[in-house]
Amino acid sequence: MDNTISQRLGLLRETMTSDGLDAFIVPRADEYLGEYVPPQNERLQWVSGFTGSAGMVILMQESAAIFVDGRYTIQARQQVPSACYSFHHLIEEPPIIWLGDALSSRGTGKYRVGLDSRLHSLAWFERSKKILGEQGIALVELAENPIDLQWSDRPKPETRPVILLGENYTGEDSESKRHRIASAIKATGADLALITQLDSIAWLLNIRGADIPRLPVLLAFATLSAEGEMLLYTNPEKLPGNFAQHVGKKVSVRDASQLSQALNALGRQGKQVLADPMTANAWCQLRCQEAGCKLIAGTDPVLVPKAQKNDTELLGMRNCHIRDGSAVTRYLAWIEREVEAGRMHHEGELADQLELFRRDLSDIHDLSFDTISAVGANGALCHYNHKNGEPKMLELDNLYLVDSGGQYSDGTTDITRTVIIGMPDPAHIRFFTLVLKGHIALARSVFPKGTYGVQLDALARQFLWQEGFDYDHGTGHGVGTFLCVHEGPQQISKSGTQEPLMPGMVVSNEPGYYQEDCFGIRCENLMAVTERDDGMLQFETITLAPFDLRLIDTELMTGEEADWLNNYHTEVREKLSPLLRSEDLEWLKLSTQPLLRISSI
């Protein structure tokens, strides 16, 4: 592999020479700038071997540097040949600052840095251009990506057709959605908007694709006019014959190759174009601008409407969580029987078994992300992947953490359970209980309209904070319906936007605690924001699976917390029992027994 990487770098360096470049930047993103990237767009992996979800390579003639964040420092050193690369921290050593310093240290000169502007947001591009520009370094847009020119065995793109989602799943037809969004575009003064986020396009058209693992979207680019005219640039072969009928009037399909021309035409007409400089790639906005468009910077107008699920979508989310919960429950029951029988599986076998239980369910399309199946100390690595290295066997008297989810026709799930294998020690019980108390405090919270996630985050952390502990990740992220398992704008975290939590939004509740080299704990359910009769907002927990009662110190629980857990477990039992049989059903009953009833005072 080292040889392959080295050869690839050699090829790229040749094109750099002919292009007169001193450096070439390779990000992990593709032109859609999403979290998931299809295999044919894994350029960072091709150039470095690194398979993590975030990172950047800067290639120069004499050297190459890879930048990854704290999650991936170990993995990068395992995957990326150190003969070819130096290793850097993506946050502590921002690549563009590093590059500016590296080039400047060579003395004055007319340095040129090349990149593919399709793979960067406009906001990032302009910031980087300014930083480098102040040091006299030019940031050059390359007409073609040099990797694409050299990548001989590049995977073929997926060709499976999209699924057309009926109103029984979406609750609103595509025409109505486009009409709503067009009005929002009109209100900004724009003539049209660039709709560049793949889940926004899928939501608008009520379609789901198979182009990317884990994310059911179609690779496409779209514009929507203030009058509701939508142009979709994609591979038309993936659209079934009844697509036109499904989406209704005012949608035209163009081959993806026509996008460049189309942006030019917009410019000639002097259109005012709404685009999100944080999420739309620099290339499309720069082409619009050059052609004569006026860019209006604004948030993707689909973002908030998509996040507010309607009643049909919420019903779908509840339903898929019942099925998903039955698979997780079968899995947890199965693990316990396997351990009792002395069969200690490794993390990979465990994840595969959970996937089998899920694949048994109706309307499953895919997992919603790669399962985190982490034994003991591996659970303390928040983004652990058992496929990077030797998967660990289950360990007696230690914790097992499993974070997983599915993509169903009626919704998306994301659940983490932490269970004890064998006997818990006092630290397992103490920290699990503190994490669970935080989970319950957030789940029980009630708040007025206008409240945003930062205001609620401490509810989940307060009990850990009291004892001097914390966790180094957010408490909650938004989740789509049969769409992206991470969606905005809603989030619950220490900092972030003041986007209010609104009825219909779905958000995770996942406090945790991580003791390095020992164990990890996370308790994660999804919750829907609902409105009470008095106008206050609250959370409805929709994930259904038992929390491990063996890990709870009832002495640390208040009566209200115990009541919440008992009610939750009753609901889990009532909703999952019809889907379970024999020993799984017995296990569920045992695992959802009430905690000893405690008087509130």
Next chain:
Amino acid sequence: MDNTISQRLGLLRETMTSDGLDAFIVPRADEYLGEYVPPQNERLQWVSGFTGSAGMVILMQESAAIFVDGRYTIQARQQVPSACYSFHHLIEEPPIIWLGDALSSRGTGKYRVGLDSRLHSLAWFERSKKILGEQGIALVELAENPIDLQWSDRPKPETRPVILLGENYTGEDSESKRHRIASAIKATGADLALITQLDSIAWLLNIRGADIPRLPVLLAFATLSAEGEMLLYTNPEKLPGNFAQHVGKKVSVRDASQLSQALNALGRQGKQVLADPMTANAWCQLRCQEAGCKLIAGTDPVLVPKAQKNDTELLGMRNCHIRDGSAVTRYLAWIEREVEAGRMHHEGELADQLELFRRDLSDIHDLSFDTISAVGANGALCHYNHKNGEPKMLELDNLYLVDSGGQYSDGTTDITRTVIIGMPDPAHIRFFTLVLKGHIALARSVFPKGTYGVQLDALARQFLWQEGFDYDHGTGHGVGTFLCVHEGPQQISKSGTQEPLMPGMVVSNEPGYYQEDCFGIRCENLMAVTERDDGMLQFETITLAPFDLRLIDTELMTGEEADWLNNYHTEVREKLSPLLRSEDLEWLKLSTQPLLRISSI
């Protein structure tokens, strides 16, 4: 009075004619842009009769408009002659937008709006200039304030000398403070900073003044260079003979009248000047800029160091809170005896009696703000002032709310207690308990470094939120030491800056509940941020006075909450007993009895 106001408007309109102005803007602020204004600078009151703490007048030839916020709509109509003025909402109808519309509606023309740029921040001035400019309206700086030219019986400025505060109060001499701040100025790249906030100047020089009621500062303006040279522009007669010795080297005093020349000189030298466009007046920054300075916009470099009290200051704060608590306790005991004896005083008599108890204490200089003494429904008006209208008599079987504080040589206090006069009804008890539970949750909170107030605010609101209620003000504001009772940057509220809470900061904890036309509840203590051995931060409550036990529903309290209250009341009793005698001491013992001990589970 109506006649007087009308005559004054007539005089101003004459000067407007000779200056060629279509409108003249009068804010409440003076050139120091602080919350408190000395009588000789109460220009808004002179022009309108309005005595509230915020507002704006726009005077035109044919009409005059006054803008006040929701706190003052009733008061403004009582104080301002409606024959002369139209009334507007300061927030809902922003004055500059209103003015632009009013002038534009007259048709095109070259309109000129005059103001005294000393009375507005640069940020406000530039925003207003832009808004009006887009409508072709010129915003004109007047060389002299027309009100000052017409105000014949203007009060004389205070001439009492400043107090020099020794290191036993400040914990750090002025030279050391100036050295620290000079380094911070240097780090911004500036040659010097404009120090324009009066409490910043007082803190830097370890002096306190008597120029403004309730705020112990000297009216002055200062510059501090990156090398530590300080120039103080003020009335030198207020500085005692040993001032120079007190402040040490590198402080020069100039008469306030020399400021304009001095700013000009800075410009000739091409200085880079750090100034805070949000808190420094437009006039001083515009003069610097015109003269040739480069302005660097940044926060007042004194703000954060001043907010982080050192050990000596914290000790002083604790000590003055013991004395202050004894006065509040004597007062609460006295009220109860008076009510028992059938003597129902009115709000003004009550506030006066509380002031008498405070004036009895050692080292008291002033109150820290006008006492809010509010019977029954008046308590629901958050900024109630019994001096505007007929003060109300104590009401049997209703609540009495008193929010008050003192300025002492060793610190500043701010405390609110709500007590029942006669017998409470269930609503009084329910809401008082919900408010107190929120107060306790915030007081007990522990949080990591870097946490800011927005993250903690919900802890104080959570119990009200659960029941569908809230309060429409922040939960906590910063407090100075023998300085401003409202100081930044720390605050605890629904939104605001991400300025972290840091050890030594003092912040109020004052959740409330207001039932319109019935009663108001607020429970307010001050708390210091302290660091635990494990590096986590927590609050140390420093205010000492009993909460009304008759208003607590123990059924709604958890064991931990009851423990907190019992411990607090034990501390109150132990620290205040030595300062109280006979029936007051008896009352304290009764009022700090433990709640029935409740097991936590």
